[in-house]
Amino acid sequence: MDNKIRIQLSVMMFLQFFIWGAWFVTLGTYLLTDLKTNATEVGVAYLTQSIGAIVAPFIIGLIADKYFPAQKILGVLHVIGAVMLWFCGTAPNFNAFYPYVLIYMIIYMPTLALVNSISFRQMTDPSKQFPPIRFLGTLGWIIAGFAIGWLNWEKSGSLDLTFKTAAAASLLLGLFSFTLPATPPLKKGSKTSVRDILGLDAIGLLRNSSYRIFFLASVAICVPLAFYYNFTNPFLNEVGMNGAAGKQAFGQVSELVFMALMPLFFKRLGVKKMLAVGMLAWVLRYALFAYGDTGANYWMLIGGIVMHGICYDFFFVTGQIYTDELAGEQFKSAAQGFITLATYGVGMLIGFTISGPIVDAHQTTGGLHDWQQIWLIPAAIAAVVLILFLLLFKDRNRGVQLESPAPDKFMPATDAI
Structure with a gap:
């Protein structure tokens, strides 16, 4: 190039x-x-x-x-x-x-x-x-x-x-x-259906019982994820962290580090354990936020931020690779579009809808909030999703080897968050 x-x-x-x-x-x-x-x-x-x-x-x-x-x-x-x-x-x-x-x-x-x-x-x-x-x-x-x-x-x-x-x-x-x-259109003159646009050709993947469990877990885990996007910065500022936005950027640094380490982890753990570690990281992150403060437990706040790399890479990137492997050549793009629509469309929509009223319900005097109780709610949701996933998901792709995370396997909308 x-x-x-x-x-x-x-x-x-x-x-x-x-x-x-x-x-x-x-x-x-x-x-x-x-x-x-x-x-x-x-x-x-x-x-x-x-x-x-x-x-x-x-x-x-x-x-x-x-x-x-x-x-x-x-x-x-x-x-x-x-x-x-x-x-x-x-x-x-x-x-x-x-x-x-x-x-x-x-x-x-x-x-x-x-x-x-x-x-x-x-x-x-x-x-x-x-x-x-x-x-x-x-x-x-x-x-x-x-x-x-x-x-x-x-x-x-x-x-x-x-x-x-x-x-x-x-x-x-x-x-x-x-x-x-210049990047001219590739499908000029061709017909494009709503089914093509939404990736519905990949819906047949749901006939696979393991993928169906993963799919439902992906949608469900996006509900507690919405709490993080919505309220981490207000929380950190309310508890008195200086330069909170700058501290949150360490989450992206963590993402880059764990992205580089993913091939090593993937080879040793396999799909199920990678996905489970990612979900467990969400539980631990919210627990750290619940009990952290800007005093003796300041390390908990920083730890919760830095865990972003595990939270995102281990679950979402692994899930994209798992989807890619099962979809096959014909439906790779459709499958990625379908899982993106389900998670960042439907799952996050649910999360954004319920998180605000929950935070409002825990407002205390002076416009402050009971953040411990607030963060324990998404922690509990993520824990339930994790337990159900461990009980129901069967890792049938244990032999898949990962050389390096290929760029076309990433959901484009969130990997910098």
Whole structure:
């Protein structure tokens, strides 16, 4: 691959995830402290991610794959997104804020698939060329978090600047996208059905009893996962952690470390144990949050953050590989689209819906919260899912060997969170 193209793709990927990391992590804190919302409204705001995840395949399947070059669609979406982000940062209340964030997430979620598509189309050997470029995306998210923590925007009440910073980066990426290598549509003139878009051709995998258990566990584990996305940053700020967004970025550092170690673990543990360790990590993470504080138990808060690598890599990445192995060549893409829709569409939607009211129900005097009781709820949910999974799932792919995590096996929407 030409060095110029490599640099272009790297810049694209860095900005793509810098934009998301710049505002998404601290969204809950911004809504609770700056716009004076309740926790239920925080859940409603995060719910826009699930709506975007459900809508995204239609934008890609019906527009990008058939009519227009991917880099031009990427440019247009990010320019429009810049406007929406700016309005998010200037909205005076939640009623004014919500339409902007909803439109933005419907616009942004399709760009996750677009940047991958643009990258793969320029590569001669994606398995070797994609990981270093995708690494720049995670680095963008990490730098955004470190910058927010270093600038102390959470404590100074300046989180509106996160949206304005993201808006500037989005405008930059939007304009930059028009200079990217041409990526014309692959399915021009072809017919695309709703079944194709949603990956429903892979629904036959559910006839496999073990995969059916994994599928249901994947949807269920996304319910407690939503608590983490919604309320970790408000929790850390409320208990007095300085530079919470910057500390949370260590979760992405952990993700990179465990991603590199995955082939070693996968070979020794197999599918069932890998998935179980991932779910157990969610139980332990929430327990650490429940009993951690900024005093003697500060290590628990940091430990809960750093466990992100195990939480995400061991369950979700292993699950993607397991899905890929069972699907076979004909249904690989459909299977990944199907499991993504089910988890980050349906599972997260349920989680975002119930987490807000639960947090509101545990509000105490002075607008504070009983975080110990709050975190024990997703811990209990994850524990129940883990126990049922251990009892019912049979590891029939024990012989699968993993050389390295291939880029086309990753769900594009969340691996930088």
